[in-house]
Amino acid sequence: MKPVGRPRAATIVDVAQRASVSVGTVSRYLNGIVIRQPKREAIDKAITALRYNRNAAAKAMRTERTNMVALLVPGYDEFFAEVLASLTRSLASEGQVLLTHKHEGDPQTLAMAMEFFQNHRVNAVVTPGVSEVRRQVAALVEHGIPVVFFNNDVPDLAVDRVFARNREFARQGVRHLIDMGHRHIAHIGGDMREMTARERQAGYCEALAEAGIAADPRYIVGGSWNRPDAAIGIERLMQLEVPPTAIFTANYVLAFAVIDYFRTHDITVGRDVSLISFDDVELFRQMSPGITAIAQPSAEMGLAIGEVVMGHVNGAQRTLPRTLMLDCTIILRQSTRPPKASG
Amino acid sequence: MKPVGRPRAATIVDVAQRASVSVGTVSRYLNGIVIRQPKREAIDKAITALRYNRNAAAKAMRTERTNMVALLVPGYDEFFAEVLASLTRSLASEGQVLLTHKHEGDPQTLAMAMEFFQNHRVNAVVTPGVSEVRRQVAALVEHGIPVVFFNNDVPDLAVDRVFARNREFARQGVRHLIDMGHRHIAHIGGDMREMTARERQAGYCEALAEAGIAADPRYIVGGSWNRPDAAIGIERLMQLEVPPTAIFTANYVLAFAVIDYFRTHDITVGRDVSLISFDDVELFRQMSPGITAIAQPSAEMGLAIGEVVMGHVNGAQRTLPRTLMLDCTIILRQSTRPPKASG
DNA sequence: TTGAAAGCGCTAACAT
DNA sequence: ATGTTAGCGCTTTCAA
Numbered sequence: 001m002k003p004v005g006r007p008r009a010a011t012i013v014d015v016a017q018r019a020s021v022s023v024g025t026v027s028r029y030l031n032g033i034v035i036r037q038p039k040r041e042a043i044d045k046a047i048t049a050l051r052y053n054r055n056a057a058a059k060a061m062r063t064e065r066t067n068m069v070a071l072l073v074p075g076y077d078e079f080f081a082e083v084l085a086s087l088t089r090s091l092a093s094e095g096q097v098l099l100t101h102k103h104e105g106d107p108q109t110l111a112m113a114m115e116f117f118q119n120h121r122v123n124a125v126v127t128p129g130v131s132e133v134r135r136q137v138a139a140l141v142e143h144g145i146p147v148v149f150f151n152n153d154v155p156d157l158a159v160d161r162v163f164a165r166n167r168e169f170a171r172q173g174v175r176h177l178i179d180m181g182h183r184h185i186a187h188i189g190g191d192m193r194e195m196t197a198r199e200r201q202a203g204y205c206e207a208l209a210e211a212g213i214a215a216d217p218r219y220i221v222g223g224s225w226n227r228p229d230a231a232i233g234i235e236r237l238m239q240l241e242v243p244p245t246a247i248f249t250a251n252y253v254l255a256f257a258v259i260d261y262f263r264t265h266d267i268t269v270g271r272d273v274s275l276i277s278f279d280d281v282e283l284f285r286q287m288s289p290g291i292t293a294i295a296q297p298s299a300e301m302g303l304a305i306g307e308v309v310m311g312h313v314n315g316a317q318r319t320l321p322r323t324l325m326l327d328c329t330i331i332l333r334q335s336t337r338p339p340k341a342s343g
Numbered sequence: 344m345k346p347v348g349r350p351r352a353a354t355i356v357d358v359a360q361r362a363s364v365s366v367g368t369v370s371r372y373l374n375g376i377v378i379r380q381p382k383r384e385a386i387d388k389a390i391t392a393l394r395y396n397r398n399a400a401a402k403a404m405r406t407e408r409t410n411m412v413a414l415l416v417p418g419y420d421e422f423f424a425e426v427l428a429s430l431t432r433s434l435a436s437e438g439q440v441l442l443t444h445k446h447e448g449d450p451q452t453l454a455m456a457m458e459f460f461q462n463h464r465v466n467a468v469v470t471p472g473v474s475e476v477r478r479q480v481a482a483l484v485e486h487g488i489p490v491v492f493f494n495n496d497v498p499d500l501a502v503d504r505v506f507a508r509n510r511e512f513a514r515q516g517v518r519h520l521i522d523m524g525h526r527h528i529a530h531i532g533g534d535m536r537e538m539t540a541r542e543r544q545a546g547y548c549e550a551l552a553e554a555g556i557a558a559d560p561r562y563i564v565g566g567s568w569n570r571p572d573a574a575i576g577i578e579r580l581m582q583l584e585v586p587p588t589a590i591f592t593a594n595y596v597l598a599f600a601v602i603d604y605f606r607t608h609d610i611t612v613g614r615d616v617s618l619i620s621f622d623d624v625e626l627f628r629q630m631s632p633g634i635t636a637i638a639q640p641s642a643e644m645g646l647a648i649g650e651v652v653m654g655h656v657n658g659a660q661r662t663l664p665r666t667l668m669l670d671c672t673i674i675l676r677q678s679t680r681p682p683k684a685s686g
Numbered sequence: 687t688t689g690a691a692a693g694c695g696c697t698a699a700c701a702t
Numbered sequence: 703a704t705g706t707t708a709g710c711g712c713t714t715t716c717a718a
Contacts, residue, residue, distance in 0.1 A: 009486060011695055022705045027697055036703065053486060056462035057403035058695035061710050066400075076419035076427070084419070088445055092452055097459045100443040102431050109435055116410075116440045119399035143352060143396060256629065263631060283626060286599070288606060354711055365689045370713055379687065401711035404694050 010050035018046035030054060060121065069309055070117040071100045072110065072127040078252075078281045079298055083150065086302025087126070094310050096123065107132045118143060124309045129154040129161070131193065146312040148305055153195040160308045161323040164296045166196050166278075169328035170203025170248070171210075173276045173294045176330065177246040178211045180338045182274060185213075186237045186244035188222040188230050188254045197225075200250045200278055219244060222254060230257035238265070245339040246274035252281045255291060275335040290333030297326045353393035361389035373397060403464065412652055413460040414443045415453065415470040421595075421624045422641055426493065429645025430469070437653050439466065450475045461486060467652045472497035472504070474536065489655040491648055496538040503651045504666040507639045509539050509621075512671035513546025513591070514553075516619045516637045519673065520589040521554045523681045525617060528556075529587035531565040531576045531597045540568075543593045543621055562587055565597060573600035581608070588682040589617035595624045598634060618678040633676030640669045 012030070016023040019042035029035045029043045046052070060066045069091055073080045088098045099122070103110040114136035117125055125140055127133060129149035137147050137157055147159040177185050187204045190197030201220070208215050218240060221233030230249070234257055237244055249255040255277035262269055269275050270289040277284070280295035304324050311319065355373070359366040362385035372378050372386045389395070403409045412434055416423045431441045442465070446453040457479035460468055468483055470476060472492035480490050480500055490502040520528050530547045533540030544563070551558050561583060564576030573592070577600055580587055592598040598620035605612055612618050613632045620627070623638035647667050654662065 012697095013695075023696080024698085024706070025704055028704085031697080034703080039704085051482070051485065054462055055404065055464070055695050056459075057400045057409075057464065058710090059697075060400035061398070061404055061712085062695085062697045064710075076424040081419045084445060085447065088447075088452070092455065097444065097456060100445070101440065102427060102443070104428060104431075109431070112435060113440060116399075119397055121398070121400065139394070142394065260629075283629075286603075286626075355713095356711075366712080367690075367714080368688060371688085374713080377687085382688085398711055401694090402713075404696085405711080405713045407694080 009055075010052045011055070012052075014050055015043060015046045015052050018050060019043045064121070066121055066123060067096050068120065068122040069096050069098050070113075070122045070125045071098055072113060072125065072133075073100065073102055074105045074128070074130075075102060079151075079279060079296060082298035083302045083305070086299040087305050088302075090303050090306030091309065094306070094313070096309070096313065105132075111136060114140070118145060121145070123313050124148060126150065126305055126309065128152040129157075129159075129195075146309070148308050150301055150305055151196065158321050160321050162301055162304045162308065163195075163323070163325055164301070164328050165325050166199035166328075167203040167206070169294050169330065170200040170250075170278065171207045172203075173278070173292075173330055174204050174207035174248050175210070176292075176332075177248065177274060177276060177336060178207060178213070180246075180274070180336065182246040182339050183213060184219070184242055184244045184339075185246045185248060186219040186221065188233045188237075188247065188249045188258065189220060190222065190225045190250040190254065192223055197250055204248055222250065225251060225253055227253050227257045230254040231261060234258045234261045238267075244273070246276070246336070249275070249277040252277055252279040252284070252293075255279075256283075259287070259291070270335045270337050272340070274337055274339070280329075280331055284333065289335050292333045292336040293331050295329045295331050297328060300326050352398075353395045354398070355395075357393055358386060358389045358395050361393060362386045407464070409464055409466060410439050411463065411465045412439050412441050413456075413465045413468045414441055415456060415468065415476075416443065416445055417448045417471070417473075418445055422494075422622060422639055425641035426645045426648070429642040430648050431645075433646050433649030434652065437649070437656070439652070439656065448475075454479060457483070461488060464488070466656050467491060469493065469648055469652065471495040472500075472502075472538075489652070491651050493644055493648055494539065501664050503655075503664050505644055505647045505651065506538075506666070506668055507644070507671050508668050509542035509671075510546040510549070512637050512673065513543040513593075513621065514550045515546075516621070516635075516673055517547050517550035517591050518553070519635075519675075520591065520617060520619060520679060521550060521556070523589075523617070523679065525589040525682050526556060527562070527585055527587045527682075528589045528591060529562040529564065529580045531573050531580075531590065531592045531601065532563060533565065533568045533593040533597065535566055540593055547591055565593065568594060568596055570596050570600045573597040574604060577601045577604045581610075587616070589619070589679070592618070592620040595620055595622040595627070595636075598622075599626075602630070602634075613678045613680050615683070617680055617682070623674055627676065632678050635676045635679040636674050638672045638674050640671060643669050 012023050012026050016026045021039050025039060026043055091098050101113040103113055110132055118140055124146045126148045128151040131154055134154055140147050141158050149159050150162045189201045192198055205215055221236055222230055247258055258275055267273055276292045278294045280293035284291035284293050355366050355369050359369045364382050368382060369386055434441050444456040446456055453475055461483055467489045469491045471494040474497055477497055483490050484501050492502050493505045530544060532544045535541055548558055564579055565573055590601055592601060601618055610616055619635045621637045623636035627634035627636050
């Protein structure tokens with residue numbers, strides 16, 4: 001007795017036989033090449049009758065191209081989720097499917113995913129540039145798979161790049177505080193191994209310099225994207241002889257550490273101490289007072305990445321790496337106000 | 344002059360030639376079958392020299408199996424992100440890569456992704472059961488691709504299921520309010536087309552019934568997962584002659600509508616009106632008072648899904664569909680307290 | 687243990 | 703417009 005099991009999936013040959021045409025004709029039909037009416041219909045019928053389902057692996061093997069784009073992210077925070085959303089849409093309209101892989105910063109998982117995507121010959125790999133991926137990215141580039149960095153950079157790689165103007169808008173944000181009369185402005189920075197953290201801090205310094213305010217090293221704390229570190233930072237800031245009247249945090253997580261500290265120390269954001277943060281998240285809108293934020297152009301970023309990717313997919317030519325810089329938006333809320341006393 | 348362009352990627356044949364062995368031997372090496380020392384080393388060298396990168400499409404075509412698992416989600420809210428994280432880890436340890444696709448509830452995108460994954464012969468498709476996917480899921484099952492529903496169900500499909508005990512823990516949550524002395528307990532429900540919404544409401548009703556409290560239909564509002572609808576609901580509730588002293592919301596979005604209403608109407612959560620919500624999110628922890636929540640077992644859910652999937656991948660036998668029910672955890676915070684006056 | 691060779695399902699010449 | 707056919711890169715018999 002022969003084992004029955006799952007019947008083998010119908011192939012293009014089965015369809016051709018059933019429709020009494022050649023496999024070539026079926027293939028053409030599948031690829032949208034015009035087929036005369038009678039055969040067209042016969043093929044159509046055969047496909048539904050056999051529940052034919054085209055084998056992507058076979059197609060990919062022949063054509064040497066897939067319609068997959070890979071996205072690697074450490075996690076799904078609000079910013080990544082938004083970029084992801086607009087990128088998904090943008091690619092879908094071009095017939096590309098975005099495959100997302102979350103690696104949680106684990107080099108092991110990351111390496112595995114990278115190899116996987118390389119093996120699968122995806123059309124492009126999109127990822128924040130972090131040093132952990134350096135080697136694999138180089139391998140991808142060497143194999144001719146375009147890579148797009150966004151949000152964060154690792155220099156000296158032949159990849160496309162899409163970033164927010166971190167420095168410029170950090171500068172503008174701090175300038176806003178200065179314009180309100182603040183002179184004692186502190187910065188809680190992120191992980192200085194990352195470009196975003198460095199650029200945002202640089203913007204802070206530039207703004208102070210422009211206004212002729214001497215940068216006080218004690219006013220710069222932090223150095224990681226972790227909340228506990230920021231908590232230590234804000235504590236230290238507020239215990240200075242002259243505590244700052246305004247604070248600029250390099251991202252939303254750090255801002256929460258500040259908010260938390262203020263809540264437990266009966267300090268009212270905005271009234272007592274001003275706060276502006278990079279990133280704009282739902283919570284900043286929810287809170288009262290609302291938190292003034294430097295919103296990243298997440299949707300535009302997704303769109304821009306999509307365009308860069310499609311440029312590679314369509315373009316026969318190997319173009320030079322491009323770098324796109326996008327503008328942020330400063331959203332004024334009630335957490336930034338003129339300082340209470342003095343000037 | 345021949346166009347140079349990107350050199351064709353090295354294949355197994357190239358490796359075999361370079362190592363002076365047969366392709367079969369290289370293939371065996373690649374698949375971890377023991378090769379005698381001299382050849383083993385030669386192959387190893389050839390691979391690195393040629394930067395050989397195995398072609399996944401060709402492999403998949405021959406073996407008729409991939410090491411991909413697909414996850415379809417409407418979006419990356421905290422709950423999905425957590426499930427996703429633990430599922431990714433669980434699968435990675437088994438050599439499977441999780442491919443995530445976000446469809447934002449758009450049936451078009453969803454259908455496209457489903458077809459894509461079917462074409463690519465993924466080992467399994469994991470998705471919340473929603474009616475929009477009915478047809479495609481049926482197609483997958485018919486083609487022998489295992490499907491795992493989680494979080495939400497669509498009945499009458501031969502798929503595996505992993506859910507939280509929504510009804511049971513909704514009941515316990517409401518019971519907690521009753522035990523504190525509340526008698527006027529309202530429910531803001533979700534989209535009743537979804538099982539989660541129905542079950543959570545059923546749990547609410549059961550708890551009242553158990554305590555001999557007559558269910559007042561005016562105390563049940565909502566009917567969608569959208570915040571604006573919930574805002575209308577809470578408004579209506581609080582304008583009743585006898586407004587509720589406690590509220591149970593079917594998820595965190597609805598809870599925020601309540602919190603917002605309270606804030607703008609000078610009602611203090613916990614002191615004036617109690618609040619318990621399904622789902623536990625970062626914000627509930629952040630707020631003061633903290634919001635009492637019924638936390639879903641997101642990590643366990645990811646693990647459980649992983650096991651179910653691997654059962655299919657490894658198991659030669661076609662097993663009967665399984666349904667796993669997981670326990671939630673009720674996390675008491677300051678938003679639930681005994682009612683102010685009366686009993 | 688290894689080599690030789692037959693395909694997996696599909697596309698893209700090349701004919702007609 | 704359609705049929706015929708040669709592979710794409712790989713795994714896996716079958717022999718040796």
